Amino acid sequence: MDKIDVPSLNRKSREAESRTATARRKPWAPPSKLDAPPAPPGYKHRWIRAEANGYDDRINVASRLREGYELVRADEYPDFLGTPMDSNRHAGVLGVGSLLLARIPEETVAERNAYYSSRSRDQMQAVDNDLMKSNAHDSMRITKPSRQSRTVFGSPKSDE
Numbered sequence: 004m005d006k007i008d009v010p011s012l013n014r015k016s017r018e019a020e021s022r023t024a025t026a027r028r029k030p031w032a033p034p035s036k037l038d039a040p041p042a043p044p045g046y047k048h049r050w051i052r053a054e055a056n057g058y059d060d061r062i063n064v065a066s067r068l069r070e071g072y073e074l075v076r077a078d079e080y081p082d083f084l085g086t087p088m089d090s091n092r093h094a095g096v097l098g099v100g101s102l103l104l105a106r107i108p109e110e111t112v113a114e115r116n117a118y119y120s121s122r123s124r125d126q127m128q129a130v131d132n133d134l135m136k137s138n139a140h141d142s143m144r145i146t147k148p149s150r151q152s153r154t155v156f157g158s159p160k161s162d163e
Contacts, residue, residue, distance in 0.1 A: 074097075
């Protein structure tokens with residue numbers, strides 16, 4: 004009698020076939036003290052200073068809250084390894100050392116960046132205008148300020 008070829012059954016569980024089970028092992032790297040959980044869509048996380056040299060930095064925390072940051076509670080990320088702060092002022096907020104985790108909407112970040120970019124541009128224009136006003140001496144006249152820097156290493160050697 005001929006032997007019938009029976010296909011072997013796959014006895015592995017579905018969990019063993021997942022991508023994480025078959026993915027390569029992540030190489031070791033020193034741990035970062037400032038790892039943060041991923042921010043929800045539309046937000047960015049940032050660590051803000053709550054204490055400096057053993058003293059509460061209330062001014063820094065208050066100014067960040069006025070900018071639009073909100074403190075992140077530890078119960079929102081139960082799997083994160085950070086520790087909830089136990090001081091009365093920031094009880095339950097996710098923190099590492101003297102830093103608190105805060106989040107801000109991405110639109111606010113974009114608006115803040117545009118504001119400071121505009122201020123920087125205005126300041127550079129004021130410096131340029133002031134420079135052009137001081138063009139009193141004809142032999143050293145500046146016609147157009149240049150904002151480029153060039154670095155030259157050595158000079159071309161001439162054949163003599």
